[in-house]
Amino acid sequence: MATRRYGTIVQHLTDDPATAVELAQRLNHDVLAHLAAALGDETRRRAVEHGDQQAIIGEAFDHSFGREGMGVLPYIEGPFIVCPGSMVSKRQGNHTCRFVSVNDVWIWDSYELIHEEKRSSPGTDGGFRAVALLPPVEGMELDVVSGRLRSGQHQVDLVVSFVVRKGELVEVSQRNVAAMRSHIG
Numbered sequence: 759m760a761t762r763r764y765g766t767i768v769q770h771l772t773d774d775p776a777t778a779v780e781l782a783q784r785l786n787h788d789v790l791a792h793l794a795a796a797l798g799d800e801t802r803r804r805a806v807e808h809g810d811q812q813a814i815i816g817e818a819f820d821h822s823f824g825r826e827g828m829g830v831l832p833y834i835e836g837p838f839i840v841c842p843g844s845m846v847s848k849r850q851g852n853h854t855c856r857f858v859s860v861n862d863v864w865i866w867d868s869y870e871l872i873h874e875e876k877r878s879s880p881g882t883d884g885g886f887r888a889v890a891l892l893p894p895v896e897g898m899e900l901d902v903v904s905g906r907l908r909s910g911q912h913q914v915d916l917v918v919s920f921v922v923r924k925g926e927l928v929e930v931s932q933r934n935v936a937a938m939r940s941h942i943g
Contacts, residue, residue: 797895797896798893798895798896801893801894801895801896802870802872802893802895804837804893805837805838805872805891805893805894806872806893808836808837809836809837809838809891810836811838811872811873811891814835814836814838814840814891815873815875815889815891817835818835818840818842818889819875819877819887819889822840822842822889823842823844823887826846826854827844827846827879827881827883827885827887828844828846828854828856828904829841829842829843829844829856829887829888829889830842831902831918831920831929832858832900832902832920832927833927834894834925834926834927837893837894838872838891838892838893838894839891839892839893839894839898839900839922839927840889840890840891841858841865841889841890841891841892841900842856842887842888842889843855843856843857843858843865843887843888843889843890844856844879844885844886844887844888845879845885845886846879846883846884846885847883847884847885848883848884851907851909851910852906852907852908852909853884853885853906853907854904854905854906855885855904855905855906855907856902856903856904856905857888857902857903858890858900858901858902858903859900859901859903860892860898860899860900861898861899862899862901865890865892866890868892870892870893870895870898871890871891871892872890872891872892872893873890873891874888874889874890874891875888875889876888894922894925894926894927895922896922896923896924896925897921897922897923898921898922899919899920899921900919900920900921900922900927901917901918901919901920902917902918902919902920903916903917904916904917904918913935914935915934915935916932916933916934916935917931917932917933917935918931918932919931919932919933
């Protein structure tokens with residue numbers, strides 16, 4: 759097979775990003791879907807290849823949890839989206855928690871998950887902390903779900919939603935579910 763040369767295509771895409779839109783419009787559905795998957799895979803490969811996963815996770819465990827033990831909102835660090843999660847339990851059967859959903863799948867079940875580490879919560883509270891790393895794939899949707907378990911009933915209190923746009927994590931909405939529930943009746 760002859761060596762393929764992409765210089766002209768790459769140059770057009772680099773010089774004029776609008777060329778990418780024009781190219782996408784000209785591709786049939788199957789090729790467009792294949793290209794989107796290839797771009798996501800390449801973003802993931804580069805994140806794994808160029809990021810120091812252990813250093814970023816270690817730093818996140820040191821600085822990404824509030825005094826109450828809950829994880830902060832996701833953020834970009836190097837080639838990764840860092841997603842802290844936690845469950846804090848002061849009594850048996852009651853806890854507060856905050857976890858991330860990626861494209862409507864819990865992060866620990868997500869195909870996009872690069873690495874996750876869990877550790878027991880420090881101090882006297884029960885529970886754990888977790889830090890997960892994702893690649894910033896264009897269009898990826900994240901929901902940060904905060905909730906609690908009381909008397910055997912789990913309920914969501916707040917959902918903060920993000921989307922990856924041009925390599926940035928952009929907040930798109932916040933929904934205070936507890937406030938909505940108190941007005942239903």
